[in-house]
Amino acid sequence: MIERGYRGYVGSRPVRGVAFPQRVQNLVVRDYAQRRGLAYRLSLVEHAMPGSYMILANLLDELPNLDGVIFFSAFMLPPDVAARQAVYDRVIAAGASLHVALENRCVTDRRTCADLEETIAVAQVLGATPFGGRYEKDGLPPAVRSATEAALLRIVSA
């Protein structure tokens, strides 16, 4: 059997509010592949422009020549449920698998797809729950997230 390999997919935009350097994303993807014994193929890098999934579209076109894809995180999937479903459909139709390294899980069929969707759906509404679904340990309001904003707020508050 020909080993076609698993293409990595990393990004240039923050994932759940955290900007992971691409070098770190690649480390996580490579480590995941190694632990699962998957043949890793060099990662593609998604654009920084918000809402662009052009590289993901290329990746999906490449699926017939791959065993699967390894995303750095499940939260790099499109925020829209229908768009995500289209990704799962393409992966399943190609007989491939979609791995998400940070969350250490994979989608291979409808059941694993539904499990991942459940987690993403809940995570997406956490912003609308008390405290924005986030417990911040620096004592700053949830809206203040960058180090610069935090420093400015401390100066103003002093």
Next chain:
Amino acid sequence: MTLQPSTHPGWRFASDADERTGRDFVERGYVIAPAEDRAALDAIRDLVADTAARHLGITRPADAGAFLDGIAAHVDIERLNALRLAIIDALANADWFRAAYFATARKLIEGIVGNELAMQRSLGLSIQLPQDESSLLPLHSDAWSEDSPYEVVRTKSMFLLPPQADRRWRERMAEFAGAGVEALYRAVEPELEWLEVPYGNVLVFTHTMMHGNRINVEPTTRWSINIRFKGLFTPYSDKQLGDFFDPIAIRPASRVGLGYRLPPGFA
């Protein structure tokens, strides 16, 4: 006719049992209760014992409890971590394990945390051989690192600093900035509560309280499996939904809400 306070039958939102458990939890920081599903607990213990025997290349004695209590006769400290990892692997790969673990304290956790729940995806396993200095857990609170304070832990700690004392020492903690955690431990030691959790019982506690393990001075090995639970829709810290936690109970009304979209086309 309006019922008068003196004549109504005393309707309340929480049952007596829930109120009692809740009061205990807030005042003491933990609850120890008999396992709600003993068969589930026994199945987990059997899997642990079977895996340990297989890993060590010995025949598992009929009495799984006595075997695990006396595991120090079969493994030394150098090989202990390999055994621990083999058992974690076996539990993680048993597709029934997480549900069985939850079943041993379902009502207790629902009463303390809520009925829409997230559960830690991995598990922690502590095996403390008698006099073993290699498996210690220094004094800490999980809320000081990556966890939110909106979580509980099922089993883990040997000692706890009760809530009132915890609040008092937390206020003074900066005094130990230069001296370190062991100095803090020595300061709080007289106020620590040492927990007795015999087999057949579960411990649920808030990991916001200072807690940890010391050397096991009992003659038998101390085993505990720890997994965190939290309200699904409560704030998360760095241990997030998706990578660290997974939903295990989403109620139908929430499912409807999650899938609902307002009529489109008005923008």
